[in-house]
Amino acid sequence: MRPDTHTFRSRCSIARTLEILGDKWTLLVLRDLMWHGKDRFKALQESEEHIPANLLSERLKRLQDWGLIEKEAYQERPTRYRYRLTEEGRSLEPVLLQIMRWGHAHLGGGLFDPVSGRSQQATPDKA
Amino acid sequence: MRPDTHTFRSRCSIARTLEILGDKWTLLVLRDLMWHGKDRFKALQESEEHIPANLLSERLKRLQDWGLIEKEAYQERPTRYRYRLTEEGRSLEPVLLQIMRWGHAHLGGGLFDPVSGRSQQATPDKA
DNA sequence: CGACTCACTTTCATTTTGAAAGTTACTTAA
DNA sequence: TTAAGTAACTTTCAAAATGAAAGTGAGTCG
Numbered sequence: 527m528r529p530d531t532h533t534f535r536s537r538c539s540i541a542r543t544l545e546i547l548g549d550k551w552t553l554l555v556l557r558d559l560m561w562h563g564k565d566r567f568k569a570l571q572e573s574e575e576h577i578p579a580n581l582l583s584e585r586l587k588r589l590q591d592w593g594l595i596e597k598e599a600y601q602e603r604p605t606r607y608r609y610r611l612t613e614e615g616r617s618l619e620p621v622l623l624q625i626m627r628w629g630h631a632h633l634g635g636g637l638f639d640p641v642s643g644r645s646q647q648a649t650p651d652k653a
Numbered sequence: 654m655r656p657d658t659h660t661f662r663s664r665c666s667i668a669r670t671l672e673i674l675g676d677k678w679t680l681l682v683l684r685d686l687m688w689h690g691k692d693r694f695k696a697l698q699e700s701e702e703h704i705p706a707n708l709l710s711e712r713l714k715r716l717q718d719w720g721l722i723e724k725e726a727y728q729e730r731p732t733r734y735r736y737r738l739t740e741e742g743r744s745l746e747p748v749l750l751q752i753m754r755w756g757h758a759h760l761g762g763g764l765f766d767p768v769s770g771r772s773q774q775a776t777p778d779k780a
Numbered sequence: 781c782g783a784c785t786c787a788c789t790t791t792c793a794t795t796t797t798g799a800a801a802g803t804t805a806c807t808t809a810a
Numbered sequence: 811t812t813a814a815g816t817a818a819c820t821t822t823c824a825a826a827a828t829g830a831a832a833g834t835g836a837g838t839c840g
Contacts, residue, residue: 536701539756548677574663604837624751629666731806
């Protein structure tokens with residue numbers, strides 16, 4: 527968490543949330559950690575959208591600062607790291623689901639079912 | 654809508670949604686149109702977070718392009734404009750609500766009730 | 781030794797942001 | 811009949827963020 531150093535721009539919950547998650551990449555990192563078993567730097571980098579390495583690095587740091595994920599060396603020689611959602615991070619699942627549903631209904635993207643771990647493909651008649 | 658010109662970077666519904674809404678301002682504009690009766694350029698500008706005029710102008714254009722809002726001259730001499738959510742734009746309410754709930758629970762922001770039009774203030778013990 | 785992998789960091793050109801001032805159309809007060 | 815004011819933008823420009831690519835360091839493998 528980041529209680530002391532940070533000053534929010536407003537008291538609005540949406541504005542506050544956007545200070546942490548309001549960009550084109552952060553929620554995709556959380557999506558991959560939440561649902562797609564991608565817990566390593568390289569795996570996160572290689573997702574469909576191809577986040578640049580420097581941005582991934584920055585975003586992971588920010589998410590750690592806010593206590594939404596944690597980093598763990600799960601192997602020595604060679605040292606390998608794993609990122610995982612904290613309980614606070616996991617609590618974002620309803621947000622991801624809601625955004626996904628909207629994108630599926632209005633932009634024709636896929637629909638992932640976290641229970642089965644499978645996705646339905648796009649509604650083909652939209653952008 | 655913007656079906657023809659635009660190519661999405663991936664088939665993921667979340668990634669697609671973030672191409673339209675993934676920044677620090679767009680959802681705040683939608684919040685103000687959705688719940689706070691701010692339908693004029695000036696009113697939107699004067700919200701707590703103070704979006705710069707050039708960004709507000711750009712965001713309003715983008716939201717129009719995607720068919721989420723529409724612009725209407727509701728008065729001549731002097732000409733005055735009003736922005737309003739389309740039905741597609743209204744369909745983002747569950748997304749806004751979910752983000753708001755998360756921000757309230759985890760970042761201590763306010764909690765607005767769209768039914769009563771009133772907000773509960775921040776949980777005072779968090780950032 | 782040389783090649784390869786992972787997990788980054790650095791570099792740098794391009795793009796976006798944000799603060800401020802400027803513009804246009806029109807109204808109202810002096 | 812200017813003068814000031816308001817709304818809705820647009821323009822300007824410096825600073826910050828983004829993104830493509832190359833570089834780094836620790837370690838392994840053949």
